[in-house]
Structures are given as C-alpha cells and as structure tokens.
Amino acid sequence: MGGLSRMWRVGMALLPVVAVAVLGVTPPALAAPAPAIVVSDGVTQPVFGYADAIRERLFIDSTFDSDLDGLRDIIAFDLMRPKATADGLKVPVIMDASPYYSTVCRGNESECKADLDGDGLLDRWPLFYDNYFVPRGYAVILLDMVGTNNSTGCPTTNANQDNLSAKQAINWLNGRATARNAAGQVVEADWHNGRTGMIGKSYDGSLAMATAVTGVRGLTTVVPISGPSEYYDYVRSNGLITRGNNYVASLANTVTNPERRDYCKPVRDAMSAADGDETGDYSAFWNERSYVKKVDKVTASVLLYHGLNDDNVRPDHFSKFWYALAEHDVPRKLWLSQEGHVDPFDSRRTVWVNTLHRWFDFWLHQVQNGIMEEPRVDLERSADVWETHADWPLPDKVDTEVFLQPGTGGAGGLKLVPVVKPTTVRLADDPAQSQNTMILNPDTVQPSRLAFLSVPLRTPLHVSGTPVVKLRAGADKTDTNFGAILVDYGTAERVAHRMPGEGIITLESQDCWGQTSPTDDGCYKQTQKRVATADLELVTKGILDAQNRQSIRTPTPLVPGQLYNFDFPLLPEDYVFQAGHRIGVIIVGSYPQYSSQADPNRATIDVALKTSHIVLPIVGGTPAAHAAGL
Structure with a gap:
C-alpha cells in the first residue's frame, strides 16, 4: 500500500508542471469536419x-x-x-x-x-x-x-x-x-x-x-x-x-x-x-x-x-x-x-x-x-x-383454357368465322399476307387466316401474363410456320405506340434536371403521350417454326398429313378488354411482319378444332371468363 501511495503522490506532484506546459502552448485549430452527404426529406x-x-x-x-x-x-x-x-x-x-x-x-x-x-x-x-x-x-x-x-x-x-x-x-x-x-x-x-x-x-x-x-x-x-x-x-x-x-x-x-x-x-x-x-x-x-x-x-x-x-x-x-x-x-x-x-x-x-x-x-x-x-x-x-x-403477373391471375370452337359451337369460347361446324378447318399459308389483312374485317372469311371471335363481352376481362396458343394441326409439307394474334375488337382511345414516336410526342419546351456547367446544362425536351382512337388493338402475338415444335435447338420435320401438337407463347401482356368489345384470336401460317424468314413451302394446314385452344392468364380465372361471356 505504501508503494501505491508514493505513486499517487508523484503523479500529483507532476500535475502542476504538466498544466503549465499545456497552458503555455497555443492549441491547434479544430479540424474541419469530413465532407458528408446530406439527407433531408428522405x-x-x-x-x-x-x-x-x-x-x-x-x-x-x-x-x-x-x-x-x-x-x-x-x-x-x-x-x-x-x-x-x-x-x-x-x-x-x-x-x-x-x-x-x-x-x-x-x-x-x-x-x-x-x-x-x-x-x-x-x-x-x-x-x-x-x-x-x-x-x-x-x-x-x-x-x-x-x-x-x-x-x-x-x-x-x-x-x-x-x-x-x-x-x-x-x-x-x-x-x-x-x-x-x-x-x-x-x-x-x-x-x-x-x-x-x-x-x-x-x-x-x-x-x-x-x-x-x-x-x-x-x-x-x-x-x-x-x-x-x-x-x-x-x-x-x-x-x-x-x-x-x-x-x-x-x-x-x-x-x-x-x-x-x-x-x-x-x-x-x-x-x-x-x-x-x-x-x-x-x-x-x-x-x-x-x-x-x-x-x-x-x-x-x-x-x-x-x-x-x-x-x-x-x-x-x-x-x-x-x-x-x-x-x-x-x-x-x-x-x-x-x-x-x-x-x-x-x-x-x-x-x-x-x-x-x-x-x-x-x-x-x-x-x-x-x-x-x-x-x-x-x-x-x-x-x-x-x-x-403487389406483383406481376397479378397474383390472382389464373391460366384459363379458352377453346377455339366451330362457328356453331356451344356457349362460351371463341367461335370460328364462318358459322359452320367442321371437325377440322383448312388454312392456306400465304407468306405475302400483310398483318392488316390478317386482323381487319374479322367477320369476313379469308383462305389464309382463321378468325375466332368472342361475343361482345358482358364485363371487362383482364389478362396478366403470357398467353399460350395450343394447336392440334398438320400440314401437307415437311415444314410450315404458325402465327397467332390476340386482338381487341372495340373502339377506344389508346396510346399510339407505333411509329412515329412509339407513343410519345417530343415538344420544343424543356425542363432541367440537376446542376449545370458552361458546356452541359442538363436540360431536355419535354414530351407528351401520343394517343389515338381506333376500332381495334393488336394486343399480342407469337410465331413458331413447325419443325421446332419440340425444341428450338433441334428441328424435326413433319410427316405430311399427320397431326401434331403445336404449343407456343405469345408475347406477355397486361391488358383489359372492355365490356362490349370482342376478343379475337387470329391463326395464320407465315407472319411476314413478325418473321423475316418467309416460309417457301406454302403449305396447306389443317387445324383440329376439338382440342385447339388458347390459354389466357385471366385475372379471376374461369369465373371471370364466364362472367364476361367466354
């Protein structure tokens, strides 16, 4: 204990000397705070x-x-x-x-x-x-x-x-x-x-x-x-x-x-x-x-x-x-x-x-x-x-089968134009057919497209996700193409998303985003939405090479006259068909405005209507489809 006491006394004896030394020196200036980001309003x-x-x-x-x-x-x-x-x-x-x-x-x-x-x-x-x-x-x-x-x-x-x-x-x-x-x-x-x-x-x-x-x-x-x-x-x-x-x-x-x-x-x-x-x-x-x-x-x-x-x-x-x-x-x-x-x-x-x-x-x-x-x-x-x-596709969507039916088929589904009741229907592949020819005048019979139409919808129908076309079909050649288009037939104002502008109009007015320098002002022309009223809307589409029906890696030629299953997706969508509009599914062979690879075969295609259908990702599933009239 005497040792500890001596150490304490020695320390106390030194304190005044240390204090004098500190007081005799000009203290350094306080260091500037390091730069930091500033967060305000989140x-x-x-x-x-x-x-x-x-x-x-x-x-x-x-x-x-x-x-x-x-x-x-x-x-x-x-x-x-x-x-x-x-x-x-x-x-x-x-x-x-x-x-x-x-x-x-x-x-x-x-x-x-x-x-x-x-x-x-x-x-x-x-x-x-x-x-x-x-x-x-x-x-x-x-x-x-x-x-x-x-x-x-x-x-x-x-x-x-x-x-x-x-x-x-x-x-x-x-x-x-x-x-x-x-x-x-x-x-x-x-x-x-x-x-x-x-x-x-x-x-x-x-x-x-x-x-x-x-x-x-x-x-x-x-x-x-x-x-x-x-x-x-x-x-x-x-x-x-x-x-x-x-x-x-x-x-x-x-x-x-x-x-x-x-x-x-x-x-x-x-x-x-x-x-x-x-x-x-x-x-x-x-x-x-x-x-x-x-x-x-x-x-x-x-x-x-x-x-x-x-x-x-x-x-x-x-x-x-x-x-x-x-x-x-x-x-x-x-x-x-x-x-x-x-x-x-x-x-x-x-x-x-x-x-x-x-x-x-x-x-x-x-x-x-x-x-x-x-x-x-x-x-x-x-x-x-x-x-x-909360998510996409919308969490309450259900993949729902909608059958492509003969024109005199029962209630619901999509009915073939014209009003006949075949078990199979014939389609002539036309590599020169335009997209407009495919989708316009859906109530008119055309040899190079099949048009399946709903009744006017009783209630809106919402699709959210990736539709899939499932055809049972055959051809008289070893290869052919398939195309499918989902169309909304009904007059409405919509975003005019085709060229020019792809849905926008560029204005001459500008607004500025951020700070500027003498050579870079951060200002950009404003835009507005381009809209137009039209009688129909091409909602989504898809194509398939028949030889790639099983794999996009390995082609398998068709046996002429034999029926096969051809399943292929359309492009994903999130779309509401309004009440009073009709849903159309158009089936073609070649689709030259989508595929630049024209099919030289010009095959004749037979589509079996008993099992051919489209799977629509319908919000609300079958009950929503039935309520709309499908």
Missing part, C-alpha cells in the same frame, strides 16, 4: 458542386482479346465525382456502360460524348445522371463497351467480351484491377464506398444485366431499361428469324467507330459464320448471349422497366428475366408502360427521376426510405393512368 440533397466536379478519363486492361491481335483489349471510361471526394468523401458509382457514345448516341435527343477543347476530358456528358446525381454525392461513370469510342478491340454483340466490359471497371473500383490515365499513371478509387449501380436503355440495359449475371462483387443494383435479356429472342422467335440475316454482325458494325469498321470485319465475319441463320435454331452462339439462364448468379437488386408495346426489344425480354428473378428471390421492382421503345425519362419523367433517386439512395447510400416496402409493380393502364400492384 433523399440525398444537392450539396456538392457540378461545375467543379472532378472529371477523369481512365483505361483498364481487360481479361480478353476480342480482335485477336494478341493484346488484351483496353476498356475506357469517363468518370465524374464530387470535388469533396479529394477531401475524404466516400461515394458510390452510377454507371451506364454503352456501345453508343460516339455513333448512335444516347437519349431522346441523341446526345454523344463530346470533348470540346481537346484536353482528353468530356465537356458534354450524355443523359442527366451526371447533372442530377453528382451534386447529391454520387460518382458517374460512362463506360465505352469494348471496340467502341475510346476502348480498343471489336464489338461482339452481347458475347462474352461485350458482357465483361463493365465488370473491369467494377473490379477497379473495388481494388481488383488497375486503371491508368492518359499519361500512364496508376489511379486508385480510394474515394469509392464499395457500392455500384448500373443503368441503361436497350443495349446499355443488356450490359447492365450482363454484368449482374457475372455475380461480380461490388455491383449492388441494376436498372435495365428495355434491354434484351435473351439475345436469341431479339433476332429469333421459336425457330424463326425476325430481323434478317447476319443482324448480329450488322449491329456490331453500326456501333463500331467508322475508321475501325474495316479492321473489325474479320470479327463480324466470324459471327456471321456462327449465327446459324440457315436454320434459325438455338445454339451455343446464342447461349453465350443469354442472361436469363444465368440469373442464379445475380447478387444485385433489380429495378426493371419495359414498354408493353415495345416492338424493338419485345416484352418477352422483360418477362423471362422477371420470372427468373422471382424464381431466385432477387430483390426487385418492375415498371410496365404502354409505350414502345421509350425511356421512362421521356414518358413519366418526374415520377421516374424521383423513384430512381430513392432507389439509388436506398441501395447505394443505404438511406432507409422505405422504397422496398412499397408495391412491387407500377403499371400504366392507359395514357398516363398508372396503377400499383
């Missing part, structure tokens, strides 16, 4: 500058050699981040990887990347992501897909080299790859918070999905907008070619800088030799370009957008990907609009920007704003009239 606020943001162009060695020159391709990207990241601010990244920045360009106004003063840095950044999100504490990357703009190599149209381009940048952001500036200096992403989101429309959307299915660590969320998820379905459908021969190579040529197109011709020639245009069948070439089959690797959340009337990237791209996401319980949301191939920024701008802001805040800044507790699906029912639903 969202990040624009507290950082845009004009003074740090802009860089960086280059990463890839892991592949698309042009087979013996050198790894170099992936280039342009980066903008808040100036405060140089003082310790950690921010996430929003990335739009694209093949289009120097050719087709981006957005409704076709904005290209532009270096106006030749200093190697962008002065004009396409789209609004930089203007809006950088001031709110995000970095933005616009990445040049392999073989495009400032990246080396050659485009391969959704093959592995395209698909892995953005992964290189995510690896760099997370310390797993090396990036250099134009001077060759190594640049580190020490400002990154470890989370990245990807976004993009069309090809850009497919690159977001492609990166997600690699399972790359650090990709936290993706927002694919109208992107192909299964490239076979972009240029084929159930064994039939829909976009002409060698489309894959043609698109690769379009996105390649003109001065490199001759250089990349051998790569395109190799793709054309492998694409299987001579058959239209599925092969390893297309499997490489499938994202649906790889959804089990996705660790990122998904906000998916698609136009139900998109005839460019057809709606089966969203539906197959969505079904796979649900199967693997991936965190997800879905927007479905009535337009064609239109960005939501140009169809529901304010709500979309607000939703995107909250989505990125939640997943990239971890702002607890409740967005994942809100309804999973936003769906446009008619022009600018939106609904929310």
Whole structure:
C-alpha cells in the first residue's frame, strides 16, 4: 500500500508542471469536419458542386482479346465525382456502360460524348445522371463497351467480351484491377464506398444485366431499361428469324467507330459464320448471349422497366428475366408502360427521376426510405393512368383454357368465322399476307387466316401474363410456320405506340434536371403521350417454326398429313378488354411482319378444332371468363 501511495503522490506532484506546459502552448485549430452527404426529406440533397466536379478519363486492361491481335483489349471510361471526394468523401458509382457514345448516341435527343477543347476530358456528358446525381454525392461513370469510342478491340454483340466490359471497371473500383490515365499513371478509387449501380436503355440495359449475371462483387443494383435479356429472342422467335440475316454482325458494325469498321470485319465475319441463320435454331452462339439462364448468379437488386408495346426489344425480354428473378428471390421492382421503345425519362419523367433517386439512395447510400416496402409493380393502364400492384403477373391471375370452337359451337369460347361446324378447318399459308389483312374485317372469311371471335363481352376481362396458343394441326409439307394474334375488337382511345414516336410526342419546351456547367446544362425536351382512337388493338402475338415444335435447338420435320401438337407463347401482356368489345384470336401460317424468314413451302394446314385452344392468364380465372361471356 505504501508503494501505491508514493505513486499517487508523484503523479500529483507532476500535475502542476504538466498544466503549465499545456497552458503555455497555443492549441491547434479544430479540424474541419469530413465532407458528408446530406439527407433531408428522405433523399440525398444537392450539396456538392457540378461545375467543379472532378472529371477523369481512365483505361483498364481487360481479361480478353476480342480482335485477336494478341493484346488484351483496353476498356475506357469517363468518370465524374464530387470535388469533396479529394477531401475524404466516400461515394458510390452510377454507371451506364454503352456501345453508343460516339455513333448512335444516347437519349431522346441523341446526345454523344463530346470533348470540346481537346484536353482528353468530356465537356458534354450524355443523359442527366451526371447533372442530377453528382451534386447529391454520387460518382458517374460512362463506360465505352469494348471496340467502341475510346476502348480498343471489336464489338461482339452481347458475347462474352461485350458482357465483361463493365465488370473491369467494377473490379477497379473495388481494388481488383488497375486503371491508368492518359499519361500512364496508376489511379486508385480510394474515394469509392464499395457500392455500384448500373443503368441503361436497350443495349446499355443488356450490359447492365450482363454484368449482374457475372455475380461480380461490388455491383449492388441494376436498372435495365428495355434491354434484351435473351439475345436469341431479339433476332429469333421459336425457330424463326425476325430481323434478317447476319443482324448480329450488322449491329456490331453500326456501333463500331467508322475508321475501325474495316479492321473489325474479320470479327463480324466470324459471327456471321456462327449465327446459324440457315436454320434459325438455338445454339451455343446464342447461349453465350443469354442472361436469363444465368440469373442464379445475380447478387444485385433489380429495378426493371419495359414498354408493353415495345416492338424493338419485345416484352418477352422483360418477362423471362422477371420470372427468373422471382424464381431466385432477387430483390426487385418492375415498371410496365404502354409505350414502345421509350425511356421512362421521356414518358413519366418526374415520377421516374424521383423513384430512381430513392432507389439509388436506398441501395447505394443505404438511406432507409422505405422504397422496398412499397408495391412491387407500377403499371400504366392507359395514357398516363398508372396503377400499383403487389406483383406481376397479378397474383390472382389464373391460366384459363379458352377453346377455339366451330362457328356453331356451344356457349362460351371463341367461335370460328364462318358459322359452320367442321371437325377440322383448312388454312392456306400465304407468306405475302400483310398483318392488316390478317386482323381487319374479322367477320369476313379469308383462305389464309382463321378468325375466332368472342361475343361482345358482358364485363371487362383482364389478362396478366403470357398467353399460350395450343394447336392440334398438320400440314401437307415437311415444314410450315404458325402465327397467332390476340386482338381487341372495340373502339377506344389508346396510346399510339407505333411509329412515329412509339407513343410519345417530343415538344420544343424543356425542363432541367440537376446542376449545370458552361458546356452541359442538363436540360431536355419535354414530351407528351401520343394517343389515338381506333376500332381495334393488336394486343399480342407469337410465331413458331413447325419443325421446332419440340425444341428450338433441334428441328424435326413433319410427316405430311399427320397431326401434331403445336404449343407456343405469345408475347406477355397486361391488358383489359372492355365490356362490349370482342376478343379475337387470329391463326395464320407465315407472319411476314413478325418473321423475316418467309416460309417457301406454302403449305396447306389443317387445324383440329376439338382440342385447339388458347390459354389466357385471366385475372379471376374461369369465373371471370364466364362472367364476361367466354
């Protein structure tokens, strides 16, 4: 105890000396607080500058050699981040990887990347992501897909080299790859918070999905907008070619800088030799370009957008990907609009920007704003009239058989025109028949189409999901085509989703989103919905090569005169047939406005009516169908 007492006394004796020493020194100034994002009203606020943001162009060695020159391709990207990241601010990244920045360009106004003063840095950044999100504490990357703009190599149209381009940048952001500036200096992403989101429309959307299915660590969320998820379905459908021969190579040529197109011709020639245009069948070439089959690797959340009337990237791209996401319980949301191939920024701008802001805040800044507790699906029912639903297809839809009956069949079903009662009905395949000829005047008998019509509906009938046609039929040749069209016969005002505009009209007035710089104002032309009154609506459609009835990989010729089961899906839909309208199902052989692969056989087709039917995903199932009069 005496020892402890001595130590205590020694300490007390030293205290005055220490106090004098401290008092005799001027204390250091308090350190400035580290910069941080500001959240108010549940969202990040624009507290950082845009004009003074740090802009860089960086280059990463890839892991592949698309042009087979013996050198790894170099992936280039342009980066903008808040100036405060140089003082310790950690921010996430929003990335739009694209093949289009120097050719087709981006957005409704076709904005290209532009270096106006030749200093190697962008002065004009396409789209609004930089203007809006950088001031709110995000970095933005616009990445040049392999073989495009400032990246080396050659485009391969959704093959592995395209698909892995953005992964290189995510690896760099997370310390797993090396990036250099134009001077060759190594640049580190020490400002990154470890989370990245990807976004993009069309090809850009497919690159977001492609990166997600690699399972790359650090990709936290993706927002694919109208992107192909299964490239076979972009240029084929159930064994039939829909976009002409060698489309894959043609698109690769379009996105390649003109001065490199001759250089990349051998790569395109190799793709054309492998694409299987001579058959239209599925092969390893297309499997490489499938994202649906790889959804089990996705660790990122998904906000998916698609136009139900998109005839460019057809709606089966969203539906197959969505079904796979649900199967693997991936965190997800879905927007479905009535337009064609239109960005939501140009169809529901304010709500979309607000939703995107909250989505990125939640997943990239971890702002607890409740967005994942809100309804999973936003769906446009008619022009600018939106609904929310718990899921899609609607949870109370039931796949319901509706039979294709003779014209004098019993109650319900869809009745053949004319009023006769055959057990089979004959159809002449006409590869030159137009879509208008198929669907107009449904009460008129035509040799190259079968028209099955409902009575005028007593109550509205809602379909939600993927209809399937099931035909029992045979032909007098070893091959033929089949087409089916679901039509709403009834006058109504609807979104005019065909060209021009695919459902929107671009106005001269503008609004602005985010901050500006002397060379980039973040302002965009406003739009309005294009509507028209029409007597009918082509609701959905589908086609099949009869030889691919069992597999899209392996054709099996028909035995002339023998009956087979031909089951094929129509494009997914969410549609309400109004009371008083009639539902029509049109059956044809060749469908030249859908398939560019005309059937040379001109077969005569016999359809057995006893078992042929369409399976409609009806909300409310059989009771709802009976109530409507089916």
